[in-house]
Amino acid sequence: xxxxxxxxxxxxxxxxxxxxxxxxxxxxxxxxxxxxxxxxxxxxxxxxxxxxxxxxxxxxxxxxxxxxxxxxxxxxxxxxxxxxxxxxxxxxxxxxxxxxxxxxxxxxxxxxxxxxxxxxxxxxxxxxxxxxxxxxxxxxxxxxxxxxxxxxxxxxxxxxxxxxxxxxxxxxxxxxxxxxxxxxxxxxxxxxxxxxxxxxxxxxxxxxxxxxxxxxxxxxx
Numbered sequence: 724x725x726x727x728x729x730x731x732x733x734x735x736x737x738x739x740x741x742x743x744x745x746x747x748x749x750x751x752x753x754x755x756x757x758x759x760x761x762x763x764x765x766x767x768x769x770x771x772x773x774x775x776x777x778x779x780x781x782x783x784x785x786x787x788x789x790x791x792x793x794x795x796x797x798x799x800x801x802x803x804x805x806x807x808x809x810x811x812x813x814x815x816x817x818x819x820x821x822x823x824x825x826x827x828x829x830x831x832x833x834x835x836x837x838x839x840x841x842x843x844x845x846x847x848x849x850x851x852x853x854x855x856x857x858x859x860x861x862x863x864x865x866x867x868x869x870x871x872x873x874x875x876x877x878x879x880x881x882x883x884x885x886x887x888x889x890x891x892x893x894x895x896x897x898x899x900x901x902x903x904x905x906x907x908x909x910x911x912x913x914x915x916x917x918x919x920x921x922x923x924x925x926x927x928x929x930x931x932x933x934x935x936x937x938x939x940x941x942x943x944x
Contacts, residue, residue: 739839837854845862
C-alpha cells in the first residue's frame with residue numbers, strides 16, 4: 724500500500740477519499756493519511772473520519788502520493804494553480820478510480836485524475852492528467868479529455884468529442900459526437916452541445932449557445 728494525501732477538504736476531496744477507500748476494499752492500494760488544506764482553522768480537525776494534516780505545501784517534503792481535489796464552478800482553474808505551485812513530478816500523483824467505474828480496452832487515464840462511482844469509459848479514449856470525473860459520467864470511443872478538465876455528474880459525451888484543457892462540463896450536459904469544447908470554457912448544467920465551443924466562453928441551454936465570457940482573469944487573480 725502507498726501513502727496518499729488528498730489536497731483540499733471540500734466535497735470533491737471527501738468523495739475522492741471515499742473512492743480510494745472503496746478501491747481498498749477490492750484490492751488494498753492506498754494508506755489514506757488525510758487531507759491538506761491552506762485554511763489554518765481546519766488544521767487538526769477531522770473530515771469524513773480523516774484528519775486535516777496541515778497546509779498544501781507540506782506535501783512537498785513527504786513521499787506520499789498526492790491527488791489535488793479542489794475547484795468548483797466559480798473557480799475551476801484552482802486545480803491547475805495548485806499543481807503548478809507544488810511542482811511535483813508526475814510519478815508523485817495518484818490516479819484514483821472507484822471500483823464501480825468501468826474502464827474499457829484501449830483507454831488511458833493520466834496521473835492525478837479521479838474517476839468516481841459509476842463512471843464508464845467505453846473504449847479507445849484518452850483522459851489526461853488532473854481530470855475530475857464525477858459519478859455516472861459516460862465517455863465514449865475516441866474521446867479526448869485534456870488536462871485539468873472537470874466533468875460533473877451525469878454528463879454524456881458522444882464519440883470523438885474533445886474537451887480541451889481546463890474545460891468544465893456541468894451536471895447532466897450532453898456533448899454531441901465530434902464536438903470540441905474549447906480550453907477553459909464552461910458548459911452549463913443540462914446543456915446540449917451540438918457545435919464547437921470556442922475557448923474561454925460560457926455556453927448554456929438546449930441547444931447550447933453563448934452566454935458570456937468565462938472571465939478567467941478573475942478566476943486566476
